[in-house]
Amino acid sequence: MIYLDHAATTPVHPDVLEAMLPYFTEEYGNPSSVYRLAQRNRKAISDARAVVAKHLGAQPNEIIFTSGGTEADNWALKGMAEALKDKGRHLITTNIEHHAILHTCAYLEKHGFDVTYLEVNQDGLITPDQVEQAIRPETILISIMYANNEIGTIMPITEIGAVAKKHNVAFHTDAVQAVGHLPIDVQAQNIDLLSLSGHKFYGPKGSGALYIRRGLQLPSFLHGGGQERGRRAGTENVPGIVGLAKAIDLAYQDLEAKNAKLKALRDYLIDGICERIPYSRLNGHREQRLPNNANFSFEFIEGESLLLLLDIEGIAASSGSACTSGSLDPSHVLLAIGLPHEQAHGSVRFTLGADNTKEEIDLVLAKLPSFVERLRAMSPLYEEFVRKNS
Numbered sequence: 440m441i442y443l444d445h446a447a448t449t450p451v452h453p454d455v456l457e458a459m460l461p462y463f464t465e466e467y468g469n470p471s472s473v474y475r476l477a478q479r480n481r482k483a484i485s486d487a488r489a490v491v492a493k494h495l496g497a498q499p500n501e502i503i504f505t506s507g508g509t510e511a512d513n514w515a516l517k518g519m520a521e522a523l524k525d526k527g528r529h530l531i532t533t534n535i536e537h538h539a540i541l542h543t544c545a546y547l548e549k550h551g552f553d554v555t556y557l558e559v560n561q562d563g564l565i566t567p568d569q570v571e572q573a574i575r576p577e578t579i580l581i582s583i584m585y586a587n588n589e590i591g592t593i594m595p596i597t598e599i600g601a602v603a604k605k606h607n608v609a610f611h612t613d614a615v616q617a618v619g620h621l622p623i624d625v626q627a628q629n630i631d632l633l634s635l636s637g638h639k640f641y642g643p644k645g646s647g648a649l650y651i652r653r654g655l656q657l658p659s660f661l662h663g664g665g666q667e668r669g670r671r672a673g674t675e676n677v678p679g680i681v682g683l684a685k686a687i688d689l690a691y692q693d694l695e696a697k698n699a700k701l702k703a704l705r706d707y708l709i710d711g712i713c714e715r716i717p718y719s720r721l722n723g724h725r726e727q728r729l730p731n732n733a734n735f736s737f738e739f740i741e742g743e744s745l746l747l748l749l750d751i752e753g754i755a756a757s758s759g760s761a762c763t764s765g766s767l768d769p770s771h772v773l774l775a776i777g778l779p780h781e782q783a784h785g786s787v788r789f790t791l792g793a794d795n796t797k798e799e800i801d802l803v804l805a806k807l808p809s810f811v812e813r814l815r816a817m818s819p820l821y822e823e824f825v826r827k828n829s
Contacts (some may be wrong), residue, residue, distance in 0.1 A: 441799045446588055446790035451682070452641040453488065455812050456829060460686040462678040471666065472671050480677050487684035492693050493635065494574060496501050496624035502540075503667050507647035508615035510636060510660070512539040514649055515611045516655035516717045517631035519580045519632070520547050527577030528552045535559050535772045540613055561777050562724040563592035571602045579611045585617035589772040589788060590723030591732025593621070600629030609655065610675035615639055619690035620729060622699070625650055637679070638817050641793075642686030646679035697793065702730040704791055704800060709733050711804040716811050722773060722786065736773070736782045740814040745787055748810040754803055756765040757788050781820070
C-alpha cells in the first residue's frame with residue numbers, strides 16, 4: 440500500500456513501540472501508589488514531561504498530559520472561558536479551525552459567550568492586523584491553529600502571539616498538525632496554551648498534551664483523583680505518555696533534513712499533478728504550508744469517487760479531515776478559501792510521511808490522470824464544458 444494520509448494518523452515508530460512495551464507488561468504499577476513498581480512509573484511520567492517541555496521551549500510543570508488534541512482543545516477554550524468569564528466573554532478564532540475548536544466555540548456561544556470568526560484569504564491565511572482589529576476590551580482568548588489540517592497552511596503564529604501579548608489577551612494555538620513537523624518555542628512565540636496529539640508524529644493514539652503557561656489558572660476539566668498535580672483526574676496512561684515523549688524526541692531529530700526531503704517529494708507531486716491533469720488546483724499557500732501537504736481540487740469530479748479508485752490500486756489518501764470523513768457536506772475549509780461547492784467536493788488531500796519514496800509518487804502520478812479522466816467522462820458538466828470550449 441502507498442500511504443499518503445499522514446495528516447490523519449501515522450504508524451507508531453518501532454522505537455516508540457519498543458519504549459512503550461515494558462509499561463504494558465512489566466512496569467504496570469499505578470503511578471499514584473507508593474511502592475517501587477509504581478514509583479518507577481511516576482518517574483517515567485516525569486521524564487516524559489521534561490522531554491515534551493524541552494521541545495516546546497516550556498517548563499515541565501507547564502505540560503499536562505491528555506488523551507489527545509480534542510481534549511486539549513476543549514480544555515483550553517472551556518477552561519479559559521470559565522476562568523475569565525468575569526473579565527469578559529469574547530473569543531477570537533478563524534473560520535477554518537478544526538472542528539474540535541469550532542464545535543467548542545459553538546458550545547460556548549450557547550452558554551453566553553461571543554465568538555469572532557476571522558475570515559481567511561484565498562490561501563487560507565489571516566493577518567496579525569485582522570486579529571488586532573478584532574480585539575475588544577472584553578476579549579479573553581485568541582485561538583488560532585498553527586497549521587491547517589486540510590490545506591496545510593501555516594499561520595503567522597509568532598506575529599499573532601506578539602499582538603496577543605501587546606493587548607494582554609491569552610493566546611492558544613491548536614498545534615496538532617505542527618508539533619513534530621515545525622520548530623516551536625512557546626516563549627519566543629508568546630504562546631500561552633498549546634494543544635498537541637501524539638499520533639500525528641508517529642506516536643500512539645490516545646496520547647496528547649496541553650501546554651499551559653505558568654500562572655494561568657484553568658479549572659480542572661476532569662474531576663476525580665489528584666493526578667497531573669490535581670489538574671486532570673484519572674489514572675495516567677503511562678505507555679501512551681512514554682510513547683508520546685519518545686515520538687516527539689525522534690520527530691525533532693534532524694528535523695531540517697527530514698523536512699527538506701518531504702518538501703522535495705511534496706513539490707515533485709504538486710508539479711506532476713499540475714503538469715498532467717488540467718483543471719486541477721492546489722489549495723492553500725504554495726510555499727507557506729506544511730512540508731508534507733498537497734491538497735488538490737479536480738474540477739468536474741467527486742473527490743470520494745477518486746479516493747475509491749485510488750484505494751482499489753492500493754493508494755490511501757483522503758478528502759480532508761479524517762474526523763469528518765463520510766460527511767456529505769463540502770469541506771468548511773475549502774468553502775472558506777472561496778471554492779464553489781462543486782470544486783470543494785472534488786478535492787483530495789495527499790499528506791506524505793517519512794517512508795514515502797519517489798517511486799511511490801511516480802506510481803501515483805502514473806495512475807491519477809487516468810482516474811480523473813475516467814470520472815470526468817461520466818460528468819455531464821464536463822461534457823458541457825468541453826462542448827462550449829471546443
